[in-house]
Amino acid sequence: MSARRTFAALAAASLLTVGLSACAESARDAGTTGTTGGGGGDTFTFGAAGAPKVLDPYYATDGETFRVARQQFEGLVMFKPGTADPEKGGQSLATDWKASDDGLTWTFTLREGVKFSDGTAFNAEAVCKNFERMFNQTGGQTSALYWSENFGGFKDGKEKSLYAGCTAKDAKTVDIKLTRVTSKFPAILGLPSFYMQSPTAMEKYDANKVTPAGQGFTFSEYATAHPTGTGPFVLENYDQANKTVTLKRNDNYWGTKPKIAKLIFKIIPDEVARRQALQSGSIQGYDFPNPVDWAQLKDGGNTVMVRPAFNIMYFGFNPNSNPKLKDLKVRQAIMSAINREQIVKTQLPEAAKAASQFIPETVAGYNKDLKVPEYNPDKAKQLLAEAGATGMTLDFWYPSEVTRPYMPAPVKIYEAAKADLEKVGIKVNTTTKPWNGGYLDQVDAGKAAMFILGWTGDYNTADNFIGTFFSSLDNRFGLKNYEWGPELVQSLKDADSTPDEAARVKKYEDINKKLVEQYLPAVPVSHSPPAIVVKNTVKGITPSPLTDEKFADVTVG
Amino acid sequence: MLRFIVRRLLQMVGVVVVLSMLLFVWLHSLPGGTVSALLGDRATPETRAALEEALGLDRPIWVQYGAFLSRALRGEFGASTGVLPGTDALTILLNRLPATIELSFCAIAIAVLLAIPLGYLAARHRGSPLDTAGILTSLVGVAVPVFFLAFLLKWGFAIKLHWLPDGGRQSVFATHVTNFFVLDGILTREFDASVNALKHLILPAIALSTIPFAVIFRITRAAVLEVLDEDYVRTAEAKGLTSRVIRGRHVLRNAMLPVVTTIGLQIGALLAGAVLTEKVFNFPGIGDALALAFEQRDYAVLQVLIMAAAVVYVLVNLLVDVLYAVIDPRVRTR
Numbered sequence: 001m002s003a004r005r006t007f008a009a010l011a012a013a014s015l016l017t018v019g020l021s022a023c024a025e026s027a028r029d030a031g032t033t034g035t036t037g038g039g040g041g042d043t044f045t046f047g048a049a050g051a052p053k054v055l056d057p058y059y060a061t062d063g064e065t066f067r068v069a070r071q072q073f074e075g076l077v078m079f080k081p082g083t084a085d086p087e088k089g090g091q092s093l094a095t096d097w098k099a100s101d102d103g104l105t106w107t108f109t110l111r112e113g114v115k116f117s118d119g120t121a122f123n124a125e126a127v128c129k130n131f132e133r134m135f136n137q138t139g140g141q142t143s144a145l146y147w148s149e150n151f152g153g154f155k156d157g158k159e160k161s162l163y164a165g166c167t168a169k170d171a172k173t174v175d176i177k178l179t180r181v182t183s184k185f186p187a188i189l190g191l192p193s194f195y196m197q198s199p200t201a202m203e204k205y206d207a208n209k210v211t212p213a214g215q216g217f218t219f220s221e222y223a224t225a226h227p228t229g230t231g232p233f234v235l236e237n238y239d240q241a242n243k244t245v246t247l248k249r250n251d252n253y254w255g256t257k258p259k260i261a262k263l264i265f266k267i268i269p270d271e272v273a274r275r276q277a278l279q280s281g282s283i284q285g286y287d288f289p290n291p292v293d294w295a296q297l298k299d300g301g302n303t304v305m306v307r308p309a310f311n312i313m314y315f316g317f318n319p320n321s322n323p324k325l326k327d328l329k330v331r332q333a334i335m336s337a338i339n340r341e342q343i344v345k346t347q348l349p350e351a352a353k354a355a356s357q358f359i360p361e362t363v364a365g366y367n368k369d370l371k372v373p374e375y376n377p378d379k380a381k382q383l384l385a386e387a388g389a390t391g392m393t394l395d396f397w398y399p400s401e402v403t404r405p406y407m408p409a410p411v412k413i414y415e416a417a418k419a420d421l422e423k424v425g426i427k428v429n430t431t432t433k434p435w436n437g438g439y440l441d442q443v444d445a446g447k448a449a450m451f452i453l454g455w456t457g458d459y460n461t462a463d464n465f466i467g468t469f470f471s472s473l474d475n476r477f478g479l480k481n482y483e484w485g486p487e488l489v490q491s492l493k494d495a496d497s498t499p500d501e502a503a504r505v506k507k508y509e510d511i512n513k514k515l516v517e518q519y520l521p522a523v524p525v526s527h528s529p530p531a532i533v534v535k536n537t538v539k540g541i542t543p544s545p546l547t548d549e550k551f552a553d554v555t556v557g
Numbered sequence: 558m559l560r561f562i563v564r565r566l567l568q569m570v571g572v573v574v575v576l577s578m579l580l581f582v583w584l585h586s587l588p589g590g591t592v593s594a595l596l597g598d599r600a601t602p603e604t605r606a607a608l609e610e611a612l613g614l615d616r617p618i619w620v621q622y623g624a625f626l627s628r629a630l631r632g633e634f635g636a637s638t639g640v641l642p643g644t645d646a647l648t649i650l651l652n653r654l655p656a657t658i659e660l661s662f663c664a665i666a667i668a669v670l671l672a673i674p675l676g677y678l679a680a681r682h683r684g685s686p687l688d689t690a691g692i693l694t695s696l697v698g699v700a701v702p703v704f705f706l707a708f709l710l711k712w713g714f715a716i717k718l719h720w721l722p723d724g725g726r727q728s729v730f731a732t733h734v735t736n737f738f739v740l741d742g743i744l745t746r747e748f749d750a751s752v753n754a755l756k757h758l759i760l761p762a763i764a765l766s767t768i769p770f771a772v773i774f775r776i777t778r779a780a781v782l783e784v785l786d787e788d789y790v791r792t793a794e795a796k797g798l799t800s801r802v803i804r805g806r807h808v809l810r811n812a813m814l815p816v817v818t819t820i821g822l823q824i825g826a827l828l829a830g831a832v833l834t835e836k837v838f839n840f841p842g843i844g845d846a847l848a849l850a851f852e853q854r855d856y857a858v859l860q861v862l863i864m865a866a867a868v869v870y871v872l873v874n875l876l877v878d879v880l881y882a883v884i885d886p887r888v889r890t891r
Contacts, residue, residue: 026745027732053642061596142611145596145604214628214635214857215591215612215621219643240641241652241736242726243841266725268839269849273724277839280716280723401852436594436854437587444602474602 042261044538044554047274047286051267052245055235056207056223057192058134059143063547064267066192067287068245071263071551072117073195073229076108076127077186081542081550084310084362084460086187091255091550093122093196093230103181103499104164110172114254116198117234124168129199131166131176133208140210143217146193150184181497183504184467187459201228232258232552243267258552259540271403278302278533284556285534287547291349291408294531301536306351309527310360310545311406312465313454315417316522318478322449324389326481331520332373333383334394334450337424339375340525343416347409348528355524357512358466362545364501365462365508370516372524380424393427397448402435405530406454413525414452444476451476457546462508463496470521477521484519558882562875569871576867577629577860581622584856591638594853625860634861639853640846646857649846650865655736656726657842659754660835661827663762668769669820676777676816677809680785691774698771703830707764707837714760722757724839729753761838765830769823776819780812787811813884821877825870 050064057069076094080087088096094108114122136155137144153159162185164177178185188194197207205222222228227235232255233247245265249258266283268274274286275293279300289297294304315338319325340354356372359365373379384390398414407413411432418428431448433439443451453476457464470479471492479485488511495507516524532543537557541549592608609615613624628635634646641649672695679688715723722728727738731750734741739758742751784790785808793803831844839845843862850858 025732026747051641142604142608148604212611212613213633213645214625215614216636216638216857217643218636218645224643239733240644240649241656241733241841242738243839244725246730268724270836270839273837273839276711276716277723280719282723282725282728436852438593440593440596441605444605472601 042259042556043264044260044262044285044551044556045264045266045283046551047268047277047283048245048265049267049271049274049287050269051240051243052238052265054219054223055225055227055238056197056219057195057227058147058197059140059210059219059223060193061145067547067549068247068265069192069195069227069229070231070548071233071247072227072231072235073192073197074231075189075191075195076110077189079190079459079544079546079548081548082308082544084457084545086190086459097186099499104178106176106178106186107169108174108176108186110174111254112172114230115252116196116201116228116230117250117252118198118201118228119252120198120200120228122196122230123171124174125171126199127174127196128166128168129202130196131163133197133199133202134194135161135163137208139212140208140217143210143219144193146191150188150191181499183461183463183496183498184459187461187464190459195229198228201226230254232256232550233263236262256552259555260551263551263554278535284538285532285541287530287532288403288405289531289533290403291531294349294533297533302533303536303538304531304533305541305543306349306529306531307543307547308362308545309352309529310362311454311456311527311530312355312358312360313406313413313452313525313528314355314358314522315525316443316448316451316453316477317520318446318449318451318476319481320446320478322394324387324392325449327387327389328518328520329383329387330389330392331523333380333387333389333424334421334426335520335523336373336376336383337380337426338417338420338523338525340523341375343413344526344528347413347416348526349408349531350529352526352528355526357516358469358522358524359462359508359512360457360465360527363457363460363462363465364505365495365512367509367512370513372516377420377424384424384426391425391427393429394421395429395431395449396421397431397433397439397443397451399435399439399452400432401437402439404454405456406526406528407452408528410452417452446476446478448476459546462512463492466508466511466515467492467496470515479521482519482521488514488519488521558879562879565871565875565878569868569875572871573864573867577626577864578622580860580863581625582618584859585618585621587854591854591856594639594855595642635857637850637855637858639855640849640858646855646861649858650843650861652736653841653843653846654865655738656840657828657831657835657844659737659739660758660761660765660831660840660842661824663758664765664827664830665769665820665824667762667766668773668823671766672770672773673777673816676774677781677804677812679774680778680781683782688778691778695771695774698767698774701767702833703764703768704833704837706767707761707834710760710764711837721760724757724837726757726841727754728757757840761834761840764837765827765834768830769820769827772823773816773819777812777816780815781808784808784812810884814881817880817884818877821873821880824873828866828869 048064052065052068053060053062054065057065057073074091074093077086078090078092079085080090093111095111096109097106099106110124116122134147141154151162153161162178162182164179167175169175202222205226206220207222209220211218232250232253234250236246236248238245247263249261268277271290277283278286298304317325317331324330344352344354356370357367396418398410421428470488473480473485473489491511495504495511498504498507539555540553592605596604613621637644637646637649675691679691682688711723714721729750731747732745734744738754739751742748790807793807828844831842832848835842835845836848847862
């Protein structure tokens with residue numbers, strides 16, 4: 001009886017399998033066979049640290065979404081490979097651009113012979129449709145963070161917008177009008193969020209449909225399955241069940257076609273797992289290797305490409321949480337007490353540098369003549385005494401559950417700084433919270449008297465650094481508590497809206513000097529170069545300070 | 558029996574509702590949250606406030622919970638904000654669940670197929686080298702942390718020897734029908750894809766099977782030892798029944814009762830091990846999603862995954878009770 005039952009069960013299972021297999025067809029064709037890992041001559045597999053959040057870069061802010069978008073899309077303005085500077089020609093969809101005398105109208109000359117991967121022509125009309133789409137957002141406003149951060153408001157007029165309008169003068173000439181002069185235009189157009197997308201595909205797949213769902217949003221079919229750009233690769237498949245994004249060569253690409261047929265992003269959130277995947281050969285490169293592994297990776301047959309440092313780590317102050325910090329002498333004492341050179345030497349990767357100001361030296365407006373107070377514990381003690389703050393207590397915050405290119409190991413950086421502060425008699429109270437679990441929102445709410453934070457630049461303007469940090473009186477630095485707060489905010493606005501480049505650069509140099517010598521709302525600590533690692537056999541990647549690496553020229557030996 | 562099953566299912570609904578309430582309150586009492594995860598270090602007080610308003614996070618918690626319940630009754634659990642923003646949390650569960658089921662099935666199959674025969678043999682040959690080896694292995698299985706074993710296996714067999722993949726579920730292009738990759742390969746006759754998926758399962762399944770193996774081995778051994786001392790076994794031997802009949806009908810069947818309960822509890826507990834194993838092997842199951850959802854403060858996904866884990870736990874235990882009745886006729890008549 002038992003044997004008969006077993007036989008019957010097996011027979012039923014076999015019949016079910018055969019029956020189901022009759023309904024299931026293989027979707028493989030000549031282009032979709034082969035391996036998704038380890039590569040081969042025509043496939044490059046890269047270990048990504050996270051899943052792309054959404055495939056329409058307009059609604060994205062994260063590096064992993066942008067990494068995929070950078071292979072599929074192109075902007076009117078693209079950055080010269082290996083730099084943060086806009087490049088006329090190159091991969092930019094505009095071959096030239098110039099501003100009107102008043103700086104409010106920008107005329108772009110478009111590249112000819114370019115088509116989106118769905119066959120739609122790229123021309124002035126397509127450019128205007130893109131801008132109108134970005135400006136006319138309704139449901140997607142809170143998801144379009146880069147637009148609101150860089151352009152301000154939308155068509156509904158709730159907030160003032162930088163964007164005033166777009167006019168197609170002829171097929172290859174387009175005017176973009178602004179409501180005010182700003183130093184960040186046209187560099188912001190190099191941000192992946194503002195890359196050009198096919199108007200046909202956006203309309204067909206309802207790209208603007210962003211719907212609140214519970215405590216998140218759902219995106220359109222366009223943003224989840226049909227992103228369409230002009231770039232060298234097109235999306236083949238986003239296999240969420242297997243955590244891989246597969247792009248294939250765009251055979252109709254206007255420029256030099258990629259040498260590889262497939263580009264696969266294998267999503268491996270854990271950094272150790274990415275390193276092991278490289279060692280086992282299932283990927284051929286990954287981003288942000290831990291600096292302590294660089295030497296071992298080089299010895300293991302890999303190339304560690306160190307990017308130019310385009311970031312800043314700082315120790316911020318908020319006098320709202322500790323009134324003693326309102327006194328410049330106390331802030332100066334803290335700066336003198338901390339051995340920043342030592343922190344750079346012991347806690348950051350090789351090519352890291354101590355920062356003298358809040359922008360990297362490659363950014364126009366960097367003040368070369370700035371004299372930064374050196375490490376001097378005696379001076380620090382003296383300043384504390386003069387301020388009547390000897391033996392003061394300070395709540396110092398650092399984040400857990402995070403690494404950033406500018407702070408590979410926050411706890412170690414914190415410990416080094418804390419030890420320095422204690423040497424001059426400051427009593428340090430430690431507060432640590434998970435990055436997404438209370439650190440960011442409480443620092444932003446002004447709860448932290450002193451905190452570690454930083455920034456990686458989006459493009460090469462001073463405004464992208466110090467404008468981002470200090471343009472609001474009511475933020476993490478508590479600028480409203482200082483007499484000079486309004487003056488700083490106004491001077492930043494003034495510099496950003498100065499059309500003449502030389503005059504603007506001079507204003508930023510002055511602001512940088514005042515920021516360190518007179519204001520000191522934070523201590524600039526370091527610029528730290530992140531790296532990208534690939535197998536020695538992989539060639540054709542130019543490391544970018546913006547993590548703007550293109551994989552179209554990659555060859556896999 | 559039917560009434561029993563219906564009663565247990567109704568209890569399960571109560572458990573899930575209470576759990577959802579506790580989860581909701583707990584998740585919303587955590588500092589940080591969705592908005593921090595979405596905006597990262599680009600947040601400003603203005604963007605933070607706008608997003609909180611757009612997502613309804615500025616409303617009282619009981620209003621938010623009411624809205625959540627009413628959506629959940631319609632099968633809408635909200636969009637993910639961290640694991641895969643814009644994707645419905647239920648879709649993420651359904652995409653990830655087959656991976657964890659495949660992995661858990663393999664792990665529990667390895668554990669059961671090894672532990673029950675070995676436990677039985679160890680009991681039959683108490684004090685023999687086999688018994689000692691079994692006890693030592695089970696001790697190691699319980700004592701060594703799953704993630705450490707996972708790391709060792711990965712380092713040895715994937716990174717050094719290159720015998721097996723270091724992570725993921727599949728490394729060939731394949732057609733996915735059910736998201737059970739091994740089954741999909743059979744259904745679509747892409748047999749290489751099935752083999753490839755099986756290779757990806759071996760190391761994580763071994764790592765995940767160690768604790769169930771150890772526990773099932775020890776319970777089997779103890780249960781068989783107890784049964785072997787029973788009068789009815791001696792009676793069966795005295796009656797001259799063959800040892801095969803005695804082993805199968807009297808010893809194993811009676812010893813299986815505690816073993817089945819243990820297997821059920823171990824299946825329920827597998828998720829805890831799966832979180833670590835899936836993370837080490839970058840295996841895209843619900844354990845991996847759970848870890849990511851917590852890191853990203855993805856409330857919708859956390860809620861769905863934890864509630865699903867509770868449902869699975871209750872269902873597995875219900876199945877164990879039903880199996881009990883099948884194995885022990887006395888249970889059916891009670």
